[in-house]
Amino acid sequence: MARDGAGRGPGGERVAVVGAGLAGCLLAVLLGRRGVPVTVYERRPDPRVAGAERGRSINLAVSARGLAALEQVGLRDHALKRALPMHGRMVHPLGAAPNFQPYSADGERAINSISRAELNRSLLDAAEATPGVTLRFSQRVTGVDAREGVLLLEGADGGTVTEPADVVLAGDGAYSAVRTSLGLDVDADFLEHGYKELTVPARNGDFALDPDALHIWPRGTSMMIALPNLDRSFTCTLFWPKPDFDALDTPERVAAHFAEHYPDVAGLMPDLAADYARNPVGSLVTVRCWPWARYGDGALAALVGDAAHAIVPFFGQGANCAFEDCIEIDRCLDEAGGHWPRALSLYQERRKANTDAIAEMALDNFVEMRDRVSSPVYRARQAATHALERRLAGRYVSRYELVSFSTVPYAEIPARIRRQNRILGAAALTGAAALALAARALRPALRRRGGR
Structure with missing residues (x-):
């Protein structure tokens, strides 16, 4: 596969990364630091010049996994300086006062609201500054011919x-x-x-809502969320059945719907009708693919991030998961001694089960966010979970904690939760049996005492 020539990696490979989004940029930096020359192809113009695409990008909630990956390229502290910590959910039930639900048992851990566009710019800057990395914008890749070892791009005349x-x-x-x-x-x-973005602007120069929380308006089969931004605005995202978007086809219907269903925030959106009309409706898709790599006579090709395993955004793990892909490729190249076929084989084998697991957990979390969080039963269960985490520190850990505040492989989390619950159930049964035995043993003494 490798041929003689300049501008190649240590093994002589010409490496192309398709997509200069978050994962593509991080991967380019990691490869460049290995001494592997990389060309990054991006269909959009340079977003640092042209600006970000509007209305299509859900704010990022970067947590432990994403921060660990950014640490590898020296961007963790920079990202946190441009982030707003959210220590819990602020749930806005219809017809009741908002209630705050902390993410961690100690109330100290937080996920971080970060502008996707801003983090992308930082990663582009890092890639551009990495020796051996070349960024090429307005280059639409239409495919790859692995047998011939070529990328297929759209030409200026529309040809290939x-x-x-x-x-x-x-x-x-x-x-x-x-x-x-x-x-x-x-x-x-x-x-x-589908989803649509709206904005709650700053109010009198300050946040109109509590900036220390991810706000949720659960409405059973639908919901709205809001994440804080550094300019003191909030990015709101509607997650509604797609026909519901079409039903609000006039400014009056938009205003009336929000006054009825989101009364505590409707008055905080002065541009509501215009935002609603202007911003597009995006789709929510879970992609499961196998294999992730294809080996041809001329080229190896592998998928990274959403291309391999797009997930819905309801656990805030899309970017975090894609960043883990990049770190795994880098690790596998180390283990394989730079041998790309072996490295990519290891990569897909190790990541597939993890990405399948987080895809299922993200779908389940959608139901939790749009429906369960407003239930008193759910709140009582969460309080009990946090009490167990405090009492059994390190031995009992919630699913949310494992996903968002650890780097435990996603695939290990469901089994760990089941194991914890089995042990807890056995302990509860043992405790109940002991109490029953003690009560039976005490009955004669109690009867004697009652007789005196």
Whole structure:
């Protein structure tokens, strides 16, 4: 596969990363630091010049996994300086006062609200500053021919042009053109819900809502959330069944709907009707694909991030999970001694079960956020969970804690939760049996005492 020539990696490979989003940029930095020359192809103009696409990007909730990855390229502290910590959920039930639900038992741990566009700019800057990394914008990759070892790009005249590549790492999103061209086995499961972004601007120069929380308006089959921004605004995202968006087809209907269903925030959105009309409705998809890598005579191609395993955003783990992919590729290259076929084989084998696990947990968390969080029973259960975490520190850990505040592999979390619950159930039964035995043993003495 490798041929003689300049601008190659240590093994002679010409490496292409498709997509200059979060994962593509992080991966380019990691590879560049290994001494592997990388060319990054991005279909958009440089967002640092042209600005970010509006209305399509859900704010990021970066947590332990993402921060650990950013630490590897020296961006953790920089990201945190531009982030707002959210220590819990502020739940806004309809017809009742908001209630705050901390994420951790001690109330100290937080997930971090970060602008996707701003973090992308920071990673682009880091990639551009890394020796051996070349960024090429307004380059639409339409596929890869692994047999011939070439990338397929859209030419200026609408035709196809080719460029040689020995290793292609596709981070081109949930609707990956590279994945389509490779003919991999893909299952794309779309929710009936879509999403639309709105804005709560700053009010008198300050936050209109509590900035220390991720706000949720649960409405059973739908919801709205809001995350704080550094300019003291909030980015709100509606998650509604798609037909519901179409039903609000006039400014009057938009205003009336929000006054009825989101009364405590409707008055904080002076541009509500205009935002609602202007911003598009996005789709929510879970992508399951296998294999993630295709080995041709001319090139290796592998999928990264959403291209391999897009998930719905309800656990805030999309970017965190994609960052873990990048770290795993870097680790596998170490273990494989830079041998790309072996490294990519290890990578897909290790990550597949983890990404399947977080995909299922994210879907379940949607039901929790839109419905369960407003239930008194749910709140009581969460209080009991936090009490157990405090009493059994390190031995009993909630699912949320394991997902958001640890780097325990996602695939290990469901089994650990089941094991914890079995032990807890056995302990409860043992305790109940002991109490019953003690009560039976005490009955004669109690009867004697009663007789005196």
